Amino acid sequence: MSQVTNQQEVKEGYAFLSHEELVQYVKKLGLFHEQEQASVEEVSDGKINHVYRLSGEQKSLILKQAVPYCRVVGDSMPMPLDRVTFEAKVLQEYDRILPGSVPKVYYLDEAMAILITEDMAPMETGRVALINGTESTVFAADVGEFSAKTVFYTSDFYMDPIVKKELNASLTNPLMRQMTEELHFDWPFNFHETSHFEEGMRNDVLFLSQDQRLRLEVAKLKHKYMTKADALLHSDLHSGAIFMAEDRTVIFDTEFACFGPFGFDIGQFIANLFLNGIGHPEFLSKRYEQAREAWYTFADTFSHLWKTESKEHYTQLDGYLTHVLDEIFADALGYAGCELVRRAISIAQIPDLNIEEDEQKRMASRKKVMELGKYLIMERNNIRSLEELKNWFV
CATH class of the missing domain: 3.30.200.20 (Phosphorylase Kinase; domain 1)
Structure with a gap:
């Protein structure tokens, strides 16, 4: 830092x-x-x-x-x-x-x-609701819609290019952005002193830091996050940054916000659903389905806005939307993978994995989260749909 x-x-x-x-x-x-x-x-x-x-x-x-x-x-x-x-x-x-x-x-x-x-009380924070199994039926779709609309309406596909660049310049947020880069892409993959894991995982974490192929892919994801100003990101869109009520979802805690790649926020959110499911096996398949709901709502909403409200003439080209969505999906998987690894072993610990008192069970969940994260990072360009991940959630 x-x-x-x-x-x-x-x-x-x-x-x-x-x-x-x-x-x-x-x-x-x-x-x-x-x-x-x-x-x-x-x-x-x-x-x-x-x-x-x-x-x-x-x-x-x-x-x-x-x-x-x-x-x-x-x-x-x-x-x-x-x-x-x-x-x-x-x-x-x-x-x-x-x-x-x-x-x-x-x-x-x-x-x-x-x-x-x-004050959003008596709404419940998303993380507490997911841990307790009291989440609303609409939150996953709401977050998918929120992410799609906020990135589309702050992108070059909708905004006047000069206005967008001025907004980007006014929200550079350099020091918080640097913290995101370190917390997501550097510390978890470098056996950093702030890492948090059981002693029985020491070799796993050490091997992770020595995996040069993995670290190369993380370097690519980091570089894209640092340089690609697609749209305004929340940049910390995890389950602890949402409030839930039966028919409403509210997003908060935007202090890490900056411009970055389209797929970052939705990837982060999906990762936190996966993480909660692995930490709480009774919710495993449900969290997978909610991740699917979030992604498909994002894709449908983004596509609708693209077709009805885009002001960039190239969006009329056949195949361009498919190209953009394919890139967003691959990026989302990669950033989800980085989020899973950092939540598994880095300083940013959350209760989803840590309320399990049995050390062996807790360590097994932590290892699975880390392995899924590595898989998503390495295979992000080969995975064509979330359905290909179903075996991780059965």
Whole structure:
């Protein structure tokens, strides 16, 4: 990780607020009445920021305050405070494209690195729902549709080329993008000191780092992510970045957003469905079917938009849509593979694999996730459909 000092990152006037100070802060903004009783509950689910639910007498809201480092690591992993600024901009862009698909942005304080948004309670986070088996029936299709629409409407197939390039320039997000590159493509494949796995997997992880053919394919995927600005990506679209209700799905946590390849987001999401199924065998076949639903909804939605709303004249050429979808599918599989490997053995651990108390069972699941990830990376250009993966989920 590039070592950007806190002095460079912290703007004048920044201070990390206590619970009492948070209440006074929102009252000064007029979001709560001065005499109103308000409570603060920390609801931080990720590893990076402090997130709070502030509840008043009539309403509640979510306040996120960034610190100039990764919250669960400390000063040794500095992070840019302006990530909440990018997050707010992208949430507003997504709300313009697909109203109601993300929480409303109420307030952004760039100096204090504070973002205040709509509280989506009582919606359930996707990761919790998938672990408990309480997910909605619409979430997979909703995420597929969301991903297709957000990438199409921010691509050169729809946007004015100059406007798209200006949006890309305004959302470069270089330091968070670099973190994505390291977390997804570098650390998991290089026996990094931050890796997390059982001692019985040490040789597996070591062999992974010595597999030159695999690392070559990862290098190709990394280079495409770094250089191909197809569309605006969420860039961290896992099950913990969605809320679910019976008939609605909401996407949040866009601080890693940047422009990149079409297939990255949908690949990440599919990988997290696969991962949950492997970690919870009782849901294995169901998660596979939900991954299929997400992909086919993505492909159908993207194709419909291509045929009805594209402003690029070359989209009228026979075979061009098929070519683009084939590339998106191959990329999605490759990026899904990288996501599976990093979630299996790298610093970005999630409960799906780790709530199993039996070490042998936990290690077996972790190995299967890693093997599937390797397979998707290596065979992404040869796999023609998700149906070819069915044997992994029976």
